[in-house]
Amino acid sequence: MKKILLLAATTLFLSQPVVAAKAVNWNAKSTEKQNGQIIGESNKSAAKQLTTQSASLISKVDTDVVNLNSAEVRQSENARILTSRPYVNTLDQAFWLYDAWVTFHLDADRDGFYSHFTVEFDADTQFNRAKVYARLYLARGDIFKEYHTTSDFMIYADSNNDSFAVESELLSGFPAADYEVLIELYDANTNQLVATLDGNNDADLYLLPLESENYEQVYIEPVVVVHKSGGGIGWFSLLILPFIVAKYWMKAASAKHD
Secondary structure, three states, X not given: OHHHHHHHHHHHHHHHHHHHOOOOOOEEEEEEEEOOEEEEEEEEEOOOOOOHHHHXXXXXXXXXXXXXXXXXXXXXXXXXEEOOOOOHHHOOOOEEEEEEEEEEEEOOOOOOOEOEEEEEEEEEEOOOOEEEEEEEEEEEOOEEEEEEEOOOXXXXXXOOOOOEEEEEEEEEOOOOEXXXXXXXXXXXXXXXXXXXXXXXXXXXXXXXXXXXXXXXXXXXXXXXXXXXXXXXXXXXXXXXXXXXXXXXXXXXXXXXXX
């Protein structure tokens, strides 16, 4: 009976976002790095279907415990949407996001809006070390669309050598606009939100010119055609040519007569 209830709870946990995602769809794929090492890759969608990896987790109901908040499940679940910003004063002051910065990589149609970019951030804690994870969102106004959920990673006190980078390609669902990034930091042990950072408190996360690949147009190098004269004489020259020849012969005859 315990296994049946656990299976039902797991299925409900994974299937709820699918129903909510039918109205709006977006999709992005990302690569995670820390200390220059690739940690993993994932694809986040508002209409994500149950992946083989998350399905394998459900199949583990023959064990006593299934961690519904594991990194595999979090990354395979449907992308979240926030209609309001998290309140900072409700968060755990033992964690904070010290800084974040953005690097742009690809603008295929050269219209000034990028589909490929990296968000890197430095999370700190009052503890010597802590395991955390983050959710990243893009927003126009106050509607925040989650485009990536990170794996669990370690941070060490206030070290600046443990920054975490998420390199992303927006595949669909993001029209060309200036976007804002919101970063939510969670305690991986309790799954509680402990810190946030957005364009209100870090200008590097504000007014980012982005668009998804389905809005990129194929760029064609402009071709300049220059028309040049072939070097021949025009019609006007042909008309006055007899007069020039006649004048020449008249001068020649006059000189001979003299």
